[in-house]
Amino acid sequence: MTEETKEEVRVWCDGCYDMVHFGHANSLRQAKALGDYLVVGVHTDAEITKHKGPPVFTQEERYKMVRGIKWVDEVVEGAPYVTTLETLDKHGCAFCVHGDDITMTADGVDTYHLVKSCGRYKEVERTAGVSTTDLVGRMLLMTRQHFRQGDSEYSVDREPSKSMGQDRTARSPWTGCSQFLPTTQKIIQFSDGKVPQPGDKIVYVAGAFDLFHVGHLDFLKEAKKEGDYLIVGLHTDPAVNRYKGSNYPIMNLHERVLSVLACKYVNEVVIGAPYEVTKELMEHFNVSVVCHGQTPIMPCENGSDPYAEPKLQNKFKPLNSGSDMTTERIVERIILHRLEFEDRNLKKEKKELAAYEAFVKSKSENIEMAG
Structure with missing residues (x-):
């Protein structure tokens, strides 16, 4: 007697996903939990400008960012601003999921009124404290x-x-x-919960990862290629403030932790990692290679090189992800x-x-x- 195969439940989400943050990721995490396969539609720059105002990121940047979120199975580029039944049917989705805030067109119409009226809409709780x-x-x-x-x-x-x-x-x-008030439960929800396997090559990177963007995503993708298990060290707010300047970080440590954990290339995050990559840290995590991008490396407070130890062990590798995006460039766009x-x-x-x-x-x- 053959077992009946369970039909795959495809779920639809759509949005601007401008400056993708942990609030977006949390919404997509909840949406994925309601089914088996998550399809995410992303609006064009023209549609966003018409209904909402100019986006911070270009559509190509936004498409890439959404593809980098661990719960997303498929991205539909240029999704219509008003969600229709035709869109759901075209992509084989049973229903649409959105947060419990209101999204409207330039004319003040609820963008989900068509799917709501047909009972093909489900709501998840919006993440308080970030937008x-x-x-x-x-x-x-x-x-x-x-x-x-x-x-x-x-x-x-x-x-x-x-x-x-x-x-x-x-x-x-x-x-x-x-x-924003983080909880251990929220961190567990965002973590994949996997531990390194015996023989895994462990890669370690560290930084601020403030306003998680395409530059970070490209760098982490390259870093993951250097081994099997990627650990990201997140510097404390005072440490970032010291090497970035008085207005940074824009997102606090807890917000940055969830933003990085949502990335599909990341296995583990060290919350409040020391600025200096020490011998003890490398031994503790059994690190095989330490990577850093093309951004300048600020010395430690005592003037020493924070990467002196991995360089001494011949385990330091500079990476060029090919992206020139930085948090400072995003701020420049806004200003x-x-x-x-x-x-x-x-x-x-x-x-x-x-x-x-x-x-x-x-x-x-x-x-x-x-x-």
């Missing part, structure tokens, strides 16, 4: 310009340490920045188009706030009618 709008807001605070706070103005110069990571102009219940992004953020928040107020009003009216 592309929030991250753009954090970078806008680095422009050293005046920003409006209610009816008054304040300057980033006045108290930069307090303003970083907190866009005080945010008013939307979905895009307003809140403090160059500061007014456009400020306008985008304010419009998005205003639209979402109006939709949220309408939702609350409708809910209270339904309760009254039921009563």
